[in-house]
Amino acid sequence: MAGNTIGTEFRVTTWGESHGAAVGATVDGCPPNIPLTETDIQKEMDRRRPGRFSSASARNEKDRVEILSGVFEGKTTGTPISLLIRNVDADSAAYEELRDVFRPGHGDYSYFQKYGIRDHRGGGRASGRETAARVAAGAVARKVMAREGLRVLAFTRELGGIPARVISLDEVDKNHLFCPDPEAAAKMVEELARVKETGDSVGGIVEIRVQGCPPGLGEPVFDKMDADLAKALMSIGTVKAVEFGAGFEAARLQGSENNDPISRNGFLANRAGGILAGITTGEEIVIRVGCKPIASIRKEQETIDVSGNPRKISIGGRHDVSVIPRIIPVCEAMTCIILADHLLRRRTIEK
Numbered sequence: 238m239a240g241n242t243i244g245t246e247f248r249v250t251t252w253g254e255s256h257g258a259a260v261g262a263t264v265d266g267c268p269p270n271i272p273l274t275e276t277d278i279q280k281e282m283d284r285r286r287p288g289r290f291s292s293a294s295a296r297n298e299k300d301r302v303e304i305l306s307g308v309f310e311g312k313t314t315g316t317p318i319s320l321l322i323r324n325v326d327a328d329s330a331a332y333e334e335l336r337d338v339f340r341p342g343h344g345d346y347s348y349f350q351k352y353g354i355r356d357h358r359g360g361g362r363a364s365g366r367e368t369a370a371r372v373a374a375g376a377v378a379r380k381v382m383a384r385e386g387l388r389v390l391a392f393t394r395e396l397g398g399i400p401a402r403v404i405s406l407d408e409v410d411k412n413h414l415f416c417p418d419p420e421a422a423a424k425m426v427e428e429l430a431r432v433k434e435t436g437d438s439v440g441g442i443v444e445i446r447v448q449g450c451p452p453g454l455g456e457p458v459f460d461k462m463d464a465d466l467a468k469a470l471m472s473i474g475t476v477k478a479v480e481f482g483a484g485f486e487a488a489r490l491q492g493s494e495n496n497d498p499i500s501r502n503g504f505l506a507n508r509a510g511g512i513l514a515g516i517t518t519g520e521e522i523v524i525r526v527g528c529k530p531i532a533s534i535r536k537e538q539e540t541i542d543v544s545g546n547p548r549k550i551s552i553g554g555r556h557d558v559s560v561i562p563r564i565i566p567v568c569e570a571m572t573c574i575i576l577a578d579h580l581l582r583r584r585t586i587e588k
C-alpha cells in the first residue's frame with residue numbers, strides 16, 4: 238500500500254482524500270533555519286485554488302494551510318514539517334449516484350480492482366484535491382531551492398488544441414490561464430466556455446522552465462534528473478506524457494541537427510533541455526507535460542456498475558472543464574520538490 242512518499246533527502250508524504258476531514262503533507266529532511274511562514278505557503282495555494290475561474294470546479298475551498306510542526310519562530314527547525322489543509326466545501330451528496338458506478342477515464346474502476354473498496358466521494362485519493370498537499374510541500378521546496386538561486390516557472394503551452402505562439406514569460410501571471418501569449422489566452426477562454434456548454438472537457442500542454450540551475454545535479458543511473466522529474470510529473474492526475482528539450486521532436490532529427498554544439502562560452506543551443514546523461518548542464522531545464530481532458534463530463538457515456546451491469550452515465554457535480562490552469566502550480570511544486578531533493582543529495586556527496 239506504499240507509494241505516498243517521494244524524495245530521498247527531501248522527502249514528501251501526502252495523505253488525505255477529497256471528501257475526508259483534510260488533506261496534508263509531511264516534509265521530512267528540510268534543512269533548519271530557513272524562514273518559513275503560513276503566508277509563504279498560502280501564496281502558492283491561492284494560485285491552485287478551485288472556484289476562482291468559470292472553467293474551474295465551482296468548489297469554493299479557502300485552502301488555508303496550517304503548519305503543525307517543524308517551524309519555530311518563523312524558521313524551520315530541521316524536524317518534520319506537517320502541513321494541514323482542511324476540506325471545508327466538500328459536497329458529497331453530488332457523488333451519491335457514483336457510489337456503485339465507475340466513471341470512464343477516472344480511477345474508480347482501477348481503485349476498485351486493486352483495493353476492493355473505494356471512497357467514491359470526489360474521487361477519494363485520486364482526486365485533484367490531493368494536489369493541494371503537493372503545492373503546500375512544493376512551497377517549502379521552493380524556499381530550499383531559492384537559497385541557491387533556482388527559479389521554477391510553469392505556463393500553458395497549449396489548451397484545447399490552441400497553442401501559445403508567443404512565449405512572453407512576463408505575461409504568464411497576468412491572465413488566469415497562466416498563458417504567455419495574451420492573444421492565445423483570449424481564444425482559450427472562449428474555447429473553454431464553448432466546451433463547457435457542450436458538457437465536455439479538453440486537455441492541454443504545460444511547459445516548465447527551471448532557471449539558475451547549477452550543473453551537476455542528478456544521480457545516475459536510476460535517479461537521473463530527467464528520470465526523477467518525469468516520475469514526479471507523471472504522478473499528477475491527467476498527466477499522460479512528459480518530454481525534455483526537443484523531446485519527441487528529437488526522434489525526427491539527425492544527430493547533427495539535434496546535438497547542442499559546445500563553445501568555450503557554453504552551449505550554443507539547448508535541445509537537450511538542460512540535462513545530459515541525467516545530469517544538469519547548467520542550461521535552462523525545459524520540460525513539457527501533456528494532460529488529458531478531465532474525465533468527469535456531463536455528456537452521456539457507457540459504463541458498468543460494480544456488479545458488471547451496463548449503465549449510462551452523465552456526471553454532474555463540480556468539475557473542471559480542463560485541468561489547466563489548476564495543474565500549473567502543481568507542476569511547479571513537483572519540479573521544486575525534485576530539485577530540492579537533488580540539491581540536498583549533491584551536498585551529501587560533497588561532505
Ligand SMILES: Cc1cc2nc3c(=O)[nH]c(=O)nc-3n(C[C@H](O)[C@H](O)[C@H](O)COP(=O)(O)O)c2cc1C
Binds near residue numbers: 474563567
Ligand atoms: C488540479 C487537478 C484537478 C482535477 N480536477 C478534476 C475534476 O474536477 N474532475 C475529474 O474528473 N478529474 C479531475 N482531475 C483529474 C483526476 O485526478 C485524474 O484524471 C484521475 O485521478 C485519473 O488519473 P489519470 O488521469 O492519471 O489516469 C484533476 C487533476 C488535477 C491535477
